[in-house]
Amino acid sequence: MAPILEMRDITKKFPGVLANDHVNLDLNKGEIHALVGENGAGKSTLMNVLFGIYQQEEGQVFYKGDPLNIDNPNDAIDLGIGMVHQHFMLVPPLTVAENIILGEEPTTGFGNLNLSKAIKKIENLSQEYGLNVDPRAKIEDISVGMQQRVEILKALYREAEVLILDEPTAVLTPQEVKGLYKIMNTLVDQGKSIIFITHKLDEVLTVSKRVTVLRDGKSIGTVKTADTSKTELAEMMVGREVVLQVDKTPAEREEVKVEVDNLTADNDRGMPALSGVSFKIHGGEILGVAGVEGNGQTELVEVLTGLRKAKAGSFSLEGQSLFNESAREIKEAKVAHIPEDRHKHGLVLDYTIEDNLILGYHYQAPFAEGINLNFNALDKHAQRLIPEYDIRPRNKNALARSLSGGNQQKIIVAREFDLDPEFLVASQPTRGVDIGAIEFIHKRIIEQRDAGKAVLLVSAELSEIMSLSDRIAVMYEGEIVDIVDANKTTEEEIGLLMTGGKAEQTS
Amino acid sequence: MEFLTAIFDLGTLRSTLRMATPLMLAAIGGIFSERSGVINIALEGMMLAGAFIAVAISSFTGSAWLGLLGAIVFSGLFALIHAVVSIRYHADQVVSGVALNMLAAGGTVFLLNIFFNTSGTSPSVNALPYWGIFKPTVYLALLIVGVSYYVLYYTSFGLRVRSTGEHPHAADSVGINVNKIRYICVILSGMLAGIAGTHLSLGVLDSFREGMTAGRGFIALAAMIFGKWHPFGALGASLLFGFFQAIQIRLQGVLPIPNAFIQMLPYIFTVIALAGAIGRATPPAASGEPFEKGKR
Amino acid sequence: MPEDINVKNILKELLIPLLAIVSSFIIGAIILLSSGYDPVATYMSLFQGAFGSLNSVANTLLQATPLIFTGLAVAIAFRAGLFNIGGEGQLLVGGLAAAWVGTWEGMPMVIHLPLTITVAMLAGALWIAIPAVLKAKLGVHEVITTIMFNYIAYSFTAYYSLKVLAKPGNIQTPNIEPSAYLWRFSNIIDMYSYLNLGFIIALVVIGIIYYLLWKTTIGYEIRAVGINPNAAEYGGINSTKNIILALLISGALAGLGGAERALGLFHNYRSGFSAGYGFTGIAVALLGRNHPVGVFLAALLFGALANGRTYMNMMAGVPVDLVNILQAVIILFVAADLLFRRLLAMGSEGRKE
Amino acid sequence: DQQQEAKDQQAKEGLKVGIVLSSGGKGDKSFNDSALRGLDRAKEEGIIADYKYIEPKQVSAVEKGLRFLAKRDYDLVIGVGFMQHDAVKKVSSNFSDTNFAIIDSVVKNDNVASLTFKEHEGSFLAGALAALMTTHEEVKGINQQQVVGFLGGMDVPLIHKFELGYTSGVKYINKTEGTNVNVKIAYAGNTPAAFNNPAKGKEIALAQYGAGADIIYHASGGTGGGLFKAAKKTGHYAIGVDSDQDWVEPGHILTSMQKRVDNAVYKIVKKLKNDNFTTGLKVYGLKEGGVALTSLSGLGPMTKIAKDLGDISEEGITKIKEMKARIPDEVKEKIKEIRQKIIAGEIKVPNYLKQNK
């Protein structure tokens, strides 16, 4: 069977990055084709090329055998390609129906919107594919899962034959994920084809027919799902032995250092995000937090580091209450924080390496004397940390913006670890970081533990959690469903817990 | 009781409507611009430019209607500067607006010197005729409010405008040409401000006077915010501010409040509205941000 | 830590403003030609008016002085990621406050002058306090609120100066006491210009603001908030506090500009007190890349334009409003610096190929 | 020596006068234009060789302009407007050999002639005329109500001087004629922009006409342009100010309270030419012809000029003549009488600026 869509030798460059390097991909009719690869491998870029948001420098897209130029999303839409973006492309104050018809509005002369016609069509589509959305609701009022179904409807409304789903499951609850599978299957039954991007190999194995693996912007290969395994896929993705083996001596647990009790907090939208989270961390112990993104991990970290006010509960470090203290006071109590999003929180990108290395400590001795900055101290600090943490380039006056992601992360790690913290909160510490840097950071985290510090490690990468943690807390819908011993558990068990499985099992 | 009789008569209402006219026109212009994502603090300048061009054209052609038309076209072109600078060249929209206001203030007087050899008031020219009790611009303004409401909420163009100002990348992802929409809206805002200026120079009067907009562009901005970027809201706010001015004229010497304080009212109300005391006024999410494709 | 000071960087920083200035003068020349004036003669007289004699130079500096203050006011707010369009109102209120306190009698200069200046700065700060708090606490856009406060200031200062402070029948507030005078250079140099100590204060303030922004933790925090408020918050930097602080400093600087006009130039408050200094300050800050030294250079340019235009008008007969047009075009070009960046990039690529 | 030469050269060529205008600039159709007209006349008559005018755009540019002129050996440097008081005082002290004149303010320097006007006297006449006319219902455009209006520009003392003169004139008529004429008063604003806001001026005027006024006097610079439009629209009357504005809206501007700045300027220039220039205070009241209403029966000076220039149509002239003819003779007589009484000192017109001191 000839593929409905082929991408041949696609090359796409960004300043300083070869995001796609002669990538090949072909998609058959009625197929769910998984696209996998580590963060930054080039998946989204490839799809954006296909959808006309980016233009490739080299290579060609063929649709039903014909070569095409897709210059903008309109071209793609006209060809029957629909895309559900990793970051939703919905306009919050508009209704579902308005979002769906945007750009393809049904009109009755003079550009007069025919909303009732649209709503009818949407209701029909929604029924046909079991999507269950209310066309009149405003986007800002509906759940993330519903928003995603709106995105899918948007593509269906445009009569998409090929549907690109970029990491659709990252934000979904397990039930919603199951619902999505059902929808995807309905779609392919109706003859549509789907490109499905995910980081979760289980999902790949569950729904896809074939898998294409990208690594560092190159296509490593395409395999039939039936003929492959998780280990093989992981190896293709990473390019070597899968499980990140970390040299780790058994934990030497000391006294309890961190006590968190009954934390309750809301998210940015005022919805409950944490409900009664409790745990203890001993000195010399790493507590991993596993969970599907969006189950309260972000809010937990923010509460513990002073970036978010909790509504109730308690949090203390070595008996000193830090509950709802400011970020500054928490830092002063020797809590270090590697933030989830380094661009948003960890760095001032237009500051130099030297300046970033004192962020949060800039007002303390020796960096400050009264209100004056002590440039000698700043210089010494930078000259010491840059080689110690292998930050490249070795120029303290380079702007953080000009560094690669891994080196940016090293600035944060250097700064936070140099504080000699008592409690280290590390959130997605290796996201978007290359392998070498990952190992480096992992080693440093273990060093902290071995020095008797308490570590809270939050990560979306289960393998990271598994290999570093001493105990693992699993979060689901704002609660810790269980805390298990890392040595006595399996990925399967954690995976089950992450989907709220425990509750199902025990009840 | 004297002040009550001073306020409530038909004359006050007419006066309110006349004074609200330039405000609502410019405010609607502001709504289009900001709804599409471009802050426009140059309404004042665009209005002034329109007022001048209308007089100049009426003077040379003898036709006030051509003056109105010319003001619409010219102010649209004037707004195009703002559009190019802030859309194409990603300039800070506030800075561009400040510059345009300066350009209009300086440019109109410069041209007043060149065309009419004076730096105060232009000669009298043919003005717009009365249509019943008002000048055509008053009816036009009311019509434009209604049409704008319809366009923004009941047409595909309006839907696109609203999406562009809230989430340009979403609009882009469904194939909408974000910058084209923005160009159209900014030019439209200039054209509407041009009508507002013409209302002053050829509607209310028959000549141009240096600085004759006297801050009305900024009150229009206030009306736009107070009206929460909605045409009817802007209409209501414009009428309210027009009413303030109408009663302020009538209450002078009647109430023991100094004039100066009554003149501050629209501005104080706007601050209060923004502070959320009268329901929060939140601007379109993407207004002020240049759109760069592929930027995340 | 401070931005790398090397010749290449400085040239790069200067290139775009210079291109903008040159382009605006070219556009100005086109306007002049098409209006029937001689651009060369016009620009010559503009230049002569600005720098033709010791007195002219002093007057250029005198014109630049309030622009240095308002330019710094805009720049420091910019550095904190904020836009203070209300410099005009803050300057007026500051000037009014100075003109009022300046009339208090019976104080020695060492107390009176500093007191007066302090009150003016406080008044300027007060005038931005509400926009600052609204911005910091509720996220209300400061552009609109500061514009609104300009208009409130127009009415307020007019009322207060004429109806409260001025003697009945006068159009200006009573003259200040000599103990509140900013000392004038004409006391020792034979010239007419009212150039006064305010200019020296402006130079000192440039130094202070530079030091504050790049050599202190306060500046570190303000700039961090300006570049990335989230990262600042993460670093334990209280963005609410810093937003308010930066805006209060901004307002105080504009108020100080008003004090210079009241205590150095006019010796009272009167209508027409400000020639749009607050608005020109935006241009000055922008042209000066929000750097204190840049602000100084830009203020000199705008001061020279404002000073030279009278002479230009008298010698070449060109309406003074040409200068407003030039200023506006300069701002547009600087704001649209991407234009020049693209042109330059095209140029250099062309060379490579 | 060169300077001397230049001076000699100049002397040969004739007198040169420099003038720094007030903020309204050239073309304000009142104050500045009037001053320039005086110089134009002097130039036409060969009294002066040439003059140079400067339009300062900001307060601080005034002094610079004066100094520029003084330095270039202009024979007479004139500052227009009370705002220039400080600047003229300062510059005239620096250039003790140059002759200066200031209009509307008093500078007590040996080389300065201070030309001031008794605006209150002229305004009194305007008030009397308005009060007399508003009771003549039979005249076209006059209603039953006994109400007249006053439109001020910026709310400043000088404008109150006009207002007080005007209201005093109305009161005088009320007292002598037993009428009960009311005055509506409104100001356009608190900032200098209040002199540049004709749209608001029109609204104010319409409000006053709506409240029963049929004659409105203004002292509001460019804002008055709106008054004239309102007068035309409603068919009522306005009274112009500063210069002869009768021709601006023919048939609706009953008269204008002229400040004969042109005469004053012309006179001192002529004196300069004749070498009998004297400094010190010169007060121009009704008596000196410094303030005057435009003719109640014929055409005013600006109207004539406008007619010569073709700025006003024949039809306009007819309209003005017809309007003037409508003014009852008894009113004209009465005004003449009052004028004489003021000149003779029988009527004391209060001066707002003096009263408060």
Ligand SMILES: Nc1ncnc2c1ncn2[C@@H]1O[C@H](COP(=O)(O)OP(=O)(O)OP(=O)(O)O)[C@@H](O)[C@H]1O
């Ligand atoms: N505009 C950009 N310029 C340079 N680098 C960028 C840009 N946008 C993203 N990156 C970098 O690209 C990498 C991947 O970015 P991307 O936005 O695709 O992550 P993501 O897909 O949002 O992550 P996740 O899978 O957790 O949602 C990151 O290291 C990020 O720092």
Ligand SMILES: Nc1ncnc2c1ncn2[C@@H]1O[C@H](COP(=O)(O)OP(=O)(O)OP(=O)(O)O)[C@@H](O)[C@H]1O
């Ligand atoms: N707009 C952009 N500008 C600059 N660089 C970009 C941009 N978008 C992506 N990149 C870079 O291209 C590379 C591939 O990014 P891409 O987003 O395609 O990765 P991905 O496979 O989708 O990663 P993830 O799993 O995190 O979503 C990254 O190194 C990223 O930094």
Ligand SMILES: [Mg+2]
């Ligand atoms: Mg991606």
Ligand SMILES: [Mg+2]
């Ligand atoms: Mg009457």
